[in-house]
Each structure stands twice: as C-alpha cells, then as structure tokens.
Amino acid sequence: MSRYLLALDLDGTLLNTQKHISERTKLVLQSMMQLGNDVVIATGRPKRTSLSYHRQLGLRTPLVNLNGAFVHDPHGVYGELHLPIPYQTVKAALGVCYEIGIENVLAEVGEQFYLHKYGPINLALSVESFSAVAVGDLRYAIREDVTSFAVYPKLSTVDVLVRELRKRFGEALTIREWGDPQRTIEILNKAASKARGVAYVADQLGYEPEQIIAFGDEMNDIDMLLFAGKSVAMGNARDAVKSIADFVTDSCDREGIAKFLEQYVYVQQDAASLP
Structure with missing residues (x-):
C-alpha cells in the first residue's frame, strides 16, 4: 500500500473562513495518519499563529512556516531549515x-x-x-x-x-x-518557498515527490503544488492556482480536503489494509 505525505496550506485551505478546522476534516486527516500517512502544514504564517492547528490535529511532523523560510519541529525530533535574508x-x-x-x-x-x-x-x-x-x-x-x-x-x-x-x-x-x-x-x-520547505520535510520523513499530495488556494502555494506528485486546488482558489492543479476539490467552507481524500485516497487505502 502506498503511503502519502499530505501538504496542507492553512488559510483558505485547511481552515474555513471562520479560521477553524472542521470536525469532518480533522477526523479524515486523523484516519489518514492511522493508515500510515503523514500530514504537514505549509503556511505563510509564523509559528505563533499556526502551532495551535498543528496541535489540534495531533501532528508529529515538522512545521513549514513563513512560506518555507523557516521549517522546524515543535517536538525537537527532526532538523531545522532556516533561509533568512542576510x-x-x-x-x-x-x-x-x-x-x-x-x-x-x-x-x-x-x-x-x-x-x-x-x-x-x-x-x-x-x-x-x-x-x-x-x-x-x-x-x-x-x-x-x-x-x-x-x-x-x-x-x-x-x-x-x-x-x-x-x-x-x-x-x-x-x-x-x-x-x-x-x-x-x-x-x-528568494531561496525560500513552500516547495523547498515541503521537500525538506519529505526528505526527513522518507517520501519521494510522487508520494506528496499538496492542497492550496493562493499564489504562494503554486510552487508547492507544482512540486507535489498530486496537486489539489480548493474550490475557492484563484483561477491561476486551479489552472496548474491536477484536481480541483470543493471550497474550504465545504470541506474540500475531506471530500477529496474520502473519494480518491482513504477508501482505497482502507480497503488495501483489510486482511
């Protein structure tokens, strides 16, 4: 059974317009992790406004902050990537x-x-x-x-x-x-990007690019979507983002991440895990 690294933008993607993770999305992501997949948050936000979502999902992966300029592990297990401006x-x-x-x-x-x-x-x-x-x-x-x-x-x-x-x-x-x-x-x-940050995390966790499924909605997500083996634009994404994505799912307010994973990934993996 193939395993995946799910790379998720926050605002407009994992979070709805009320800045919450829906219960359905949370349960689907936790089910994906129970099947042996990993989830990484890749956001333009700093740690102080993203760590609570990392904890809410119970993630053990590094956190990609500030559009890939700072990648760190809140649990101190994995390494750190810092690409500052001199x-x-x-x-x-x-x-x-x-x-x-x-x-x-x-x-x-x-x-x-x-x-x-x-x-x-x-x-x-x-x-x-x-x-x-x-x-x-x-x-x-x-x-x-x-x-x-x-x-x-x-x-x-x-x-x-x-x-x-x-x-x-x-x-x-x-x-x-x-x-x-x-x-x-x-x-x-200029060396910093979400793609660079997600690539760093993938290497730390042992994933190849073709095992990455990335979700996003904004222009700063494009490099990550192009890097991933499968790219998914949210229904509320900009047209430029939709045009380069492999799939377009429902909007962040209509649980687009959960719907995509339920339809294309979770059912197949769950069936493959049966004796």
Whole structure:
C-alpha cells in the first residue's frame, strides 16, 4: 500500500473562513495518519499563529512556516531549515521602506519578531499576547539576518514602494503583495518557498515527490503544488492556482480536503489494509 505525505496550506485551505478546522476534516486527516500517512502544514504564517492547528490535529511532523523560510519541529525530533535574508540586504531594504513611507513593519526572525509599533496587524501574523524583541525604528533595532518581513505601506505610496523594492532587490528577494484584508508587502529570501520547505520535510520523513499530495488556494502555494506528485486546488482558489492543479476539490467552507481524500485516497487505502 502506498503511503502519502499530505501538504496542507492553512488559510483558505485547511481552515474555513471562520479560521477553524472542521470536525469532518480533522477526523479524515486523523484516519489518514492511522493508515500510515503523514500530514504537514505549509503556511505563510509564523509559528505563533499556526502551532495551535498543528496541535489540534495531533501532528508529529515538522512545521513549514513563513512560506518555507523557516521549517522546524515543535517536538525537537527532526532538523531545522532556516533561509533568512542576510543582514546587509535587510538593512538596505528597510532603508527603502522607511524612506518611501510605511505605516508598520513586522520582521520575523525564526520564532521571534521585531515590530515598528503595536497596532493593527494581519490576523494571520497577529502578535497579540506575544512580546517583540524590540519595538521602534527597525533600521536601528535589527542587527541580524531576518527570516521575512511584512510591510504595511502608506496607501499613497504602496505602488511606488513595491516597484522600488522589486527594482533593487528582485534578484535576491521574493516580494509579494497581499490585498486582503489590508495592503501588505511580504519580503523573503528568494531561496525560500513552500516547495523547498515541503521537500525538506519529505526528505526527513522518507517520501519521494510522487508520494506528496499538496492542497492550496493562493499564489504562494503554486510552487508547492507544482512540486507535489498530486496537486489539489480548493474550490475557492484563484483561477491561476486551479489552472496548474491536477484536481480541483470543493471550497474550504465545504470541506474540500475531506471530500477529496474520502473519494480518491482513504477508501482505497482502507480497503488495501483489510486482511
């Protein structure tokens, strides 16, 4: 019987729009694990806003955070992969951000973070009830490599800022925009990706790429979907994501992961396990 590594994005994929894992999805994933498969979460979120879901499913696998820039095992069994932005590039990029104008900057460094100021932050990156290493002008506060940035630009200068960052750092950094619920610019090392993170976990657990089934809905999931042996886009995914996926399942609010696994994987594996 073939076993699989199920690579799951969080927001818009494993989580419904209420940011919950449905009971049906949880039970199906736990049944898959009982049959000898593994589940790995691959998310743009940091550890502080994703670990609770890892625990909720009872996972024993590493956690792929910050779009593959930081992969670590909460249980300390497997190794760690960290692909940060070098300090000199950090310093130069921050200089551009502050010069053109920002409302806030959140800099992730592994499991810790620096913050320009406390205020509204994208829910997926929430810092509520957590303490920053430092709060203030990050051009002077940071003196180390940084895993990733979330930049909250001034609305009047956001397009100028994105163009300048891509012009100056496009060869070394991935620079992405999120438009919902607030304009956010994500910056990370170009070597980092969900595909790289999932590949690292697969190697640690003894899986080949063709044994990976990846689920996603957003542009930052595309590299992971292309890397996996089987790729599944959610019904709520962007058209660009659906166009490259092997399958399109139902939406995150209609338990698309559970439905796909029940139809295409679980029944066959369960039958194969019978004496």
